[in-house]
Amino acid sequence: MSKELTARATDYSQWYNDLVIKGGLADYSAVRGCMVIKPYGYALWENMRDQLDKMFKDTGHVNAYFPLFVPKSLFEAEEKNAEGFAKECAIVTHYRLKTDEANKGKLMVDPEAKLEEELIIRPTSEAIIWNTYKGWIQSYRDLPILINQWANVVRWEMRTRLFLRTAEFLWQEGHTAHATKEEAIAETVQMLDVYADFVEQYMAVPVIKGVKSANERFAGAEDTYCIEALMQDGKALQAGTSHFLGQNFAKAFNVQFLNKENKLEYVWATSWGVSTRLIGALIMAHSDDQGLVMPPKIAPMQVVIVPIYKGEESKATIDAKANSLMQELKSMGIRVKYDNSDHARPGWKFAEYELKGVPVRVAMGLRDIENNVAEVARRDTKEKQSLSFDGLSTTIKNMLDDIQVNIYNKALAFRNENIREANTWDEFVQILDEKAGFVSAHWDGTGETEEKIKEQTKATIRCIPLNNKQETGTCILTGKPSTQRVLFARAY
RNA sequence: CGGGAUGUAGCGUAGCCCGGUUAUCGCGCCUGGUUUGGGACCAGGAGGUCGCAAGUUCGAAUCUUGCCAUCCCGACCA
Structure with missing residues (x-):
């Protein structure tokens, strides 16, 4: 009885941690907020990665690799993107250590070795990639560019959870460049479909495809598409995102191309990513009080x-x-x-x-x-x-x-049982408190209302489902007219 | 980053309040043997910077300070 697990009903968070640690997927490390992915967990990731990689290549993408470091001046070029990530960036300021004369055997940062320009450790790679694409794109003949990279990124989170939120994590990020808006949007939607297919067919986790509200949108995107999954404790988990970036990065980095009419146009962009967070989704979607339950298609051992x-x-x-x-x-x-x-x-x-x-x-x-x-x-x-x-x-x-x-x-x-319609505020709050899961409710479409709902209930709009049924109604909070229901939930 | 808790062998722990021989116990580990149909048993054995660093003291796991890490709650988080 060396490996007793906490039961889900006793302490869901502890149950999750027990599975990750005792199941041999990962371990804590000596670095705050960072985890070690152990061989069993990494084998799972490799199976996920290999399948996704195949699906990316089947849709015409190729892999490349861009630097871990992003010069601050590039990072801040697209303002909204930079602002969105500013609070969680790790920054390299020096490039050398030296022995500490006052403290024998210890090292100190060499004040002589301060960098002229700080380097941001990528929280995402749009900046470095669009700065690079600028040099690769002159004419419509250079488009589209369909590149993916498998990489690590760093987001300095205040509170971490194994696989779900760590300071450093592994992911893939696709970055594509297109001649037309329509083509870029089609790419964004296509990759969302790839994600949904992968997560449902290989990880056996059902997802809802949708679009994020303005509040939840990726910093620097015109539209963020997402797949949302439901965990056994009734909390939602964003499992993947695909962003239509419009011409925001093209304008920030001045990436233009000559079209067939010999006129300069800004390039249209997308980016899309899934991460090791998916492993957390897999664990919380299927596992039980006896341990993990691996979907056969990606199980390290079948x-x-x-x-x-x-x-x-x-x-x-x-x-x-x-x-x-x-x-x-x-x-x-x-x-x-x-x-x-x-x-x-x-x-x-x-x-x-x-x-x-x-x-x-x-x-x-x-x-x-x-x-x-x-x-x-x-x-x-x-x-x-x-x-x-x-x-x-x-x-x-x-x-x-x-x-x-x-x-x-x-x-x-389970997911379908846990999508409930709420038509009054009381109903809405009651479902969230007593049943959790997704709540389908009318919303007046404003960020202010969304913010108020979040403050009062901790629930956020997970997404506006694609092909959502249009129906007239009144906002759950303000009573203002609404044309469709959106999905709310408390989320990871 | 704020509040709370924790840190003693791989894991779980006793000891700490009230400083004083060789740091306790269980599991695991190693050796040998008996075993093997749902987490085996017997015998012997190995394993410790008591999270790290300073300080107080004749003497620190124990007291003080700082730091590090983990967990929980918040704030934060596409």
């Missing part, structure tokens, strides 16, 4: 085989059987581990792999082999059944597919 043996002789028999099953599964492209280590007994292994969220566990002992069966347990439903070895690998493959669908459907049902 199947684990645990032998149950008595004595070396039976072990050899089981090893042979298990290895042949493992080879068969591997040849089908399934990520499988045979845990024949002798330092843990089966019961311990069962609990451990449940904690780690491995979708399918196969246990086999002599008794099973004699009967030509294996005990197969699935993590999502905790069902165990004895299944014939004949065609077992195919059975398992189908089971993985079924688990993927099942956990998505389960999360979808």
Whole structure:
């Protein structure tokens, strides 16, 4: 009983932390606000990254890499963007240390080595990238530019939470340049769709696609599109954003191109990103009091085989059987581990792999082999059944597919149950306090009202859903006329 | 960054108020053996900058100050 988890009902935050730490995804580090992503967590990220990368390339994008440091003068060029991030920037002011004469064995910042111009550690890369694009774009023939980069960024957050909000995190950021507004908007929407497809089909987390209100919009964007997911505690989580940047960065960095009519025009831009925060979404969408629940498609380990043996002789028999099953599964492209280590007994292994969220566990002992069966347990439903070895690998493959669908459907049902309409202020507050989840309500469209609602309830407008139903109504707070409902929630 | 709590072996902890032999216990770890169908048992053993740094003192895990980190609540956060 070395790894007891806090139950969700007891302390949701602690439950989440326990899963991350005890599940082996990440660890705290010696640096404030920064975490170590451990091999198991990084393997998960690699699977996510590889799939996303494929999807980006399938839509015509290429990868590149831009610097970590952004000179302050470039950073501040697009004013709204700079203002939006100013309060959470790390800044490099010096480039050298020296031994501290007054304190032997210690180092101090060398005051002689002050930088002429401070370097901002990127909280996002629009500035450095648009400064670069300026040199790459002269004519419409140079467009579009469809670049993505996998990188780390730093946002100096006051309060951090593993995966959900850390000072440094890993992400990808796409930055595209287009000749027309229509094309840029189409790109923004296309990438939102890519994100939604990825999160729903691979991470099995249902999302709502929408547009952010002006208050919640990315600093420097004309429009911010987003996917919003719902966690088991009823709080919403922004899982990805795609921004239509208009000509804001083109104007700030003077990026113009000659069109077919030989006239100079400013370039249209987009940017879009998802981060390791998605791992937090995955954890909170599927996991239970026994531990993590990994969606098979991106699980670092899809199947684990645990032998149950008595004595070396039976072990050899089981090893042979298990290895042949493992080879068969591997040849089908399934990520499988045979845990024949002798330092843990089966019961311990069962609990451990449940904690780690491995979708399918196969246990086999002599008794099973004699009967030509294996005990197969699935993590999502905790069902165990004895299944014939004949065609077992195919059975398992189908089971993985079924688990993927099942956990998505389960999360979808939960999400749908937790979207509630509120028509009065009292109703609105009551739902937020007693049920949480998304609240669909009329809003008068002003930032002031949104701000007041946030002050009074801590709920924000998560998004205005795409293809939202238009209906006349009155604002939940002010009673002013409204043309559509928007989704409110308390959010991470 | 404000309020609160915490920091003693990998993890969880006793000791701290009231300073004084060799820092307590459990889990885990190592060795050997018996075991193995839901977190095994016996025996032996290893492992400690008591978060870090100053200070008070003959003597500091214990008292004082500063710093660092983590958690919770706030403020902040596309």
